[in-house]
Every structure is written in structure tokens, then in C-alpha cells.
Amino acid sequence: MTVIEVADLRKAYSGRPAVDGVGFTVEEGEIFGILGPNGAGKTTTVECIAGLRAPDAGKVRVAGLDPVADHDEVTRILGTQLQESELQAKLTVREALELYSAFYDRPADWRALAERLGLTDKLTTRFAKLSGGQKQRLSIALALIGGPRVVVLDELTTGLDPRARRDTWRLIEEIRASGVTVLLVTHFMEEAQRLCDRIAVIDRGRLAALDTPSGLIRRTAGSTVISFTPSRPLDPADLAGLPGAASTATDARDGRLTVNGTDETVNAVITLLARHRITAHQLRVSDATLDDAFLDLTETSAAPSAAKGVPA
Amino acid sequence: MSTLTLTRPLSPATAAVLKAEFTLFRREPGSIFWIMVFPTALFVILGSIPTFREVGEAVPGLRLVDVYVPIAILTALLMACLQAMPPVITGYRERGILRRMSTTPVRPRSVLIAQMALHGAAALVSAVLSVLVGLLVFDVALPEQLFGYGVALVLSVAAALALGALLSAVSRTSKAANAVGAAAFFPMMFSAGLWMPVQTMPDVLARIMELLPFGAAAQALGEAAAGDWPSWSHLGVLALWAVVLTAAAGRWFRWE
Numbered sequence: 001m002t003v004i005e006v007a008d009l010r011k012a013y014s015g016r017p018a019v020d021g022v023g024f025t026v027e028e029g030e031i032f033g034i035l036g037p038n039g040a041g042k043t044t045t046v047e048c049i050a051g052l053r054a055p056d057a058g059k060v061r062v063a064g065l066d067p068v069a070d071h072d073e074v075t076r077i078l079g080t081q082l083q084e085s086e087l088q089a090k091l092t093v094r095e096a097l098e099l100y101s102a103f104y105d106r107p108a109d110w111r112a113l114a115e116r117l118g119l120t121d122k123l124t125t126r127f128a129k130l131s132g133g134q135k136q137r138l139s140i141a142l143a144l145i146g147g148p149r150v151v152v153l154d155e156l157t158t159g160l161d162p163r164a165r166r167d168t169w170r171l172i173e174e175i176r177a178s179g180v181t182v183l184l185v186t187h188f189m190e191e192a193q194r195l196c197d198r199i200a201v202i203d204r205g206r207l208a209a210l211d212t213p214s215g216l217i218r219r220t221a222g223s224t225v226i227s228f229t230p231s232r233p234l235d236p237a238d239l240a241g242l243p244g245a246a247s248t249a250t251d252a253r254d255g256r257l258t259v260n261g262t263d264e265t266v267n268a269v270i271t272l273l274a275r276h277r278i279t280a281h282q283l284r285v286s287d288a289t290l291d292d293a294f295l296d297l298t299e300t301s302a303a304p305s306a307a308k309g310v311p312a
Numbered sequence: 313m314s315t316l317t318l319t320r321p322l323s324p325a326t327a328a329v330l331k332a333e334f335t336l337f338r339r340e341p342g343s344i345f346w347i348m349v350f351p352t353a354l355f356v357i358l359g360s361i362p363t364f365r366e367v368g369e370a371v372p373g374l375r376l377v378d379v380y381v382p383i384a385i386l387t388a389l390l391m392a393c394l395q396a397m398p399p400v401i402t403g404y405r406e407r408g409i410l411r412r413m414s415t416t417p418v419r420p421r422s423v424l425i426a427q428m429a430l431h432g433a434a435a436l437v438s439a440v441l442s443v444l445v446g447l448l449v450f451d452v453a454l455p456e457q458l459f460g461y462g463v464a465l466v467l468s469v470a471a472a473l474a475l476g477a478l479l480s481a482v483s484r485t486s487k488a489a490n491a492v493g494a495a496a497f498f499p500m501m502f503s504a505g506l507w508m509p510v511q512t513m514p515d516v517l518a519r520i521m522e523l524l525p526f527g528a529a530a531q532a533l534g535e536a537a538a539g540d541w542p543s544w545s546h547l548g549v550l551a552l553w554a555v556v557l558t559a560a561a562g563r564w565f566r567w568e
Binding site: 050051052072075076078079080082084085086087088090091095098099100102103104142146 | 324325327328329331332335336339340404407408409411412414415416417418568
């Protein structure tokens with residue numbers, strides 16, 4: 001069942017398009033990621049979904065409702081954690097939870113929520129005295145306090161240390177396990193790869209790709225990475241001509257070669273080395289990460305050529 | 313408050329916002345001092361100067377200490393609405409507090425209304441304190457035209473809140489709101505007569521001050537204190553300012 005529907009969304013600020021024809025649907029129960037470089041239009045898209053901005057054109061529906069026209073109803077279905085949204089500095093965690101509980105007719109039990117988010121021993125602490133991770137956890141609690149069907153989390157882990165980030169990831173998985181659909185906006189590849197069922201990659205206001213994380217990786221040119229240090233120098237042109245090879249690079253410091261290609265390329269590299277009687281030291285074959293896929297997707301739209309020729 | 317509750321009950325959400333903002337207001341000792349303590353303290357200090365307690369030629373038939381009760385009240389009002397409130401509201405917008413609230417079923421408008429209600433109420437409590445201290449310490453008679461005094465006071469509160477809302481609207485950051493608030497505070501206090509009561513100003517200057525909201529407020533309160541119905545021109549100036557400032561605040565206010 002579709003909970004969020006976005007079709008041909010357009011929004012411009014003083015004539016400059018921020019979102020230029022984005023469309024996707026989010027299904028009930030999934031963790032859906034919106035990934036993109038800074039300024040790609042992620043936040044604007046989310047603000048249109050939350051009903052904070054009226055689109056210039058296109059359609060946005062949350063559980064079949066228009067977030068602008070049916071704002072009140074949408075706020076009861078959609079919990080939102082916005083980027084850089086603070087609370088009153090001297091408001092304590094407990095007061096914030098009680099205040100936001102009062103906004104809803106049937107709020108979730110804030111004590112249970114505080115327990116789940118590890119805020120129980122911080123109830124009397126003022127917002128300004130909380131650490132970054134604690135502030136984010138409180139933000140998540142406030143987004144969940146109305147018992148929403150969908151929760152929007154925008155740049156949740158930006159500025160958190162690695163441990164707090166991993167704790168937050170576990171929380172997001174728990175939220176989904178409790179039956180809430182998650183729309184996650186991020187620019188961290190690792191986060192998107194680990195958490196999301198599907199990812200919409202947005203670049204300069206347009207949808208660059210929409211797929212599962214592994215689907216995105218597979219579709220990149222050079223999804224298999226082969227690297228080794230040859231026992232004697234090898235002509236990079238030989239490598240570039242191999243079947244499936246998308247790009248090759250030589251590390252100028254130690255002569256280590258990296259070839260991005262396909263499974264076919266791996267065999268071709270081995271055959272080539274055998275023919276030239278070259279030994280490959282520290283041979284490694286690995287899958288490309290979402291990082292590579294993302295760079296490939298967003299670079300492809302920047303330059304017409306898909307091949308990344310990296311100068312040696 | 314009770315009549316308001318009877319006629320139009322506050323929704324639980326609005327009541328919760330008001331409660332939370334009241335709790336936060338109590339955690340601002342600076343604001344409480346400048347709004348509730350300072351004006352009366354200043355009035356007591358001035359009143360302890362012997363010449364302030366003598367009937368002079370400056371204001372026929374009155375001691376300066378009598379004239380300074382309305383000035384203390386206007387000081388509290390301007391402290392609340394120009395100095396204390398705009399940085400709070402601007403900070404709420406700057407730090408995304410209003411934005412976060414727009415994603416809930418409660419409109420951020422309710423926070424602004426709560427802020428205005430609290431600062432207006434704090435100024436009124438301070439006004440009562442000034443009147444009582446005037447009565448008990450310096451034997452300043454209670455306003456003889458009590459209803460007229462009340463009308464002038466309500467209009468003054470409306471004009472001051474509207475001016476504060478306008479300052480919050482045009483300031484992008486709470487730092488800017490502090491600066492703009494301070495810049496507006498001194499001319500407004502001058503017109504209210506803090507340094508020189510309007511009644512003692514040279515005629516031309518007094519006429520100009522009467523065209524400003526708090527000059528008109530000082531005159532209207534002074535007239536009502538003396539037992540006359542405040543002149544309609546002063547009440548009219550005050551009401552007109554309140555309307556114009558409210559419209560301007562509404563026109564320029566941005567939620568983010």
C-alpha cells in the first residue's frame with residue numbers, strides 16, 4: 001500500500017528551480033531513502049511532503065491527503081524531524097514530551113517513548129544541555145509522539161559521532177519494526193546502504209535513480225573493483241581495453257593499480273597477467289559501495305561521458 | 313481569565329503551550345527583573361529625592377512622584393514588549409522552533425499569542441505593583457477616573473505588544489532583535505517622559521510627543537489619574553498606532 005506519492009514535483013525559489021520534476025512512491029512499512037548531494041533539493045522535497053511548502057506544480061499525497069490543503073490531518077499521520085529544528089533552550093526533556101503530547105488527541109505514551117529512546121535519565125535536563133545525540137533522540141521522540149504512520153527524518157545523523165550514529169541507525173530499524181514507515185533524508189552513503197529498502201537519488205532537483213541499494217550499485221559502470229600491485233609496470237591501455245572495464249587508475253606513490261569493471265573483467269585481468277607473466281601482489285576483488293554508485297550517478301549527470309578516466 | 317475560559321474554553325493544546333511558555337518565562341530572571349522589579353525600583357529611587365515629593369510649578373497641583381507612576385507603568389510595558397519579547401520570538405523563528413511546531417496539529421501562532429499574553433500580563437502585574445507602591449509608600453492617590461485609566465492602559469498594552477511584534481517581524485536574528493529593541497526603547501521611553509515628563513516638556517515638544525504612542529499614553533494616563541476622562545485625541549492616537557503597528561507586524565511577519 002502506498003503511503004506517500006510524489007509526482008512531477010516542481011518548486012522554484014525566485015525563479016531558480018530547487019526541485020524540477022521529482023516523482024516516487026513510498027510503500028507502507030519500508031525505509032525509503034532520499035539521497036543526494038547538498039543543495040540537490042532533498043529538503044525542499046521533504047518540506048513539500050510535510051506541507052511546509054506549497055509545490056509550484058505536481059502532486060504530493062500522504063495517505064491520499066494533500067499536505068497543504070489537509071495540513072491538520074496530515075500532521076496526525078506524518079511525524080517530522082526537520083533539519084536544524086531546535087527547542088526552547090530552557091525547556092526540559094520531560095516538558096517537551098508533555099507539551100508535544102498535548103498537541104495530539106491520542107498521543108503515544110511519552111514515558112514509554114523516553115524509555116525506548118534512552119532519555120529516561122535526562123527528563124529533567126534542559127534542551128540546551130543535551131548532547132547532539134540526545135537532542136536528535138528527543139527530536140525522534142517528538143516526531144513519534146503523535147503515533148504517526150509515517151515518520152520523516154531529515155539529516156538525522158549529521159554532526160553525530162560514529163557511535164551515536166550507529167545507535168541512531170538501530171533506533172530507525174526499531175521504528176520500522178514497530179510498523180512505522182520511515183522516509184530518511186541523508187547524504188551519508190553508509191547510512192542509506194545499511195538502512196534503506198529503496199533509495200531515490202536526487203541530483204540538482206531531478207530524480208537521478210530509484211532502486212534498492214544493491215540495485216544502484218549493480219547498475220553503476222564498474223561495480224566490481226579489482227586492485228593489485230603488479231610485479232612490473234603494466235601498460236594501463238591494455239587494462240582499459242579489457243571487457244567490462246569502466247575505468248583504471250594507478251596510484252603514483254606505489255604503482256598499485258585499480259580497475260573498475262564487472263565479474264568478466266576479473267577473469268580478463270587474471271588472463272592478461274598470466275600472459276605477461278606478471279605477479280599480482282595483494283590482489284583484492286571487492287564490490288563497489290553505494291559511495292561509488294552515488295558518485296557515478298551524480299557525476300554522470302554532471303558530465304556526458306560515463307567513463308571516469310582517472311589520471312595516473 | 314475565568315470569564316474567558318467560560319466563554320471560549322482554551323483547547324488542551326493551547327493551554328499546554330501557554331503553560332510551557334509560562335514555565336520558560338519564569339526561568340528568565342533577567343526579563344522578570346527588568347519588567348517587574350526595575351520600573352518600580354526606579355520609581356522608588358526617584359521618589360526618595362525630596363524635590364520629587366514637593367508640589368512644584370512644573371506640573372500644576374502635582375508632585376513629580378505622582379507624575380512618575382504612569383511613567384513607571386510605561387517603562388514596564390516597553391521593557392516587556394520591546395526589550396524582552398522580540399528576541400524570544402525572533403529566536404524561536406531563527407532556531408526552527410516555529411517550524412517544528414508547524415509540522416504538528418498545533419499552529420505556531422499559538423506560541424506567539426502565548427508570548428504576547430505573558431509579556432502583556434507581566435507588564436500589567438508590574439503596573440499594579442507601581443500603583444500600590446505609589447499609594448503605600450508615597451501616598452500617590454489611586455487613579456480617580458479608574459475606568460478611563462483602564463481603557464488607556466489596555467490601549468497602551470495593545471500598542472506596545474504590536475510594536476514588539478513588528479520588531480520581531482523585521483528582525484532576522486535574535487541579536488538583531490536585541491539591537492532594534494534597544495534602539496526603539498530609548499526614543500519610546502523619552503516620549504513616555506522617563507527623563508522629562510511630557511507635562512513638563514516645552515509646548516511644541518509635548519505636542520510632537522503626543523503624536524507618538526507612548527507620549528499619548530502618558531498624557532491619557534495622567535489625565536485619568538487626575539480624575540478626567542482621557543481626551544479622545546490621546547486615546548485615538550494610541551488606538552491608531554495599535555491598529556497600524558498590528559497591521560504592519562502581520563504584513564511583515566515570517567514564520568521561517
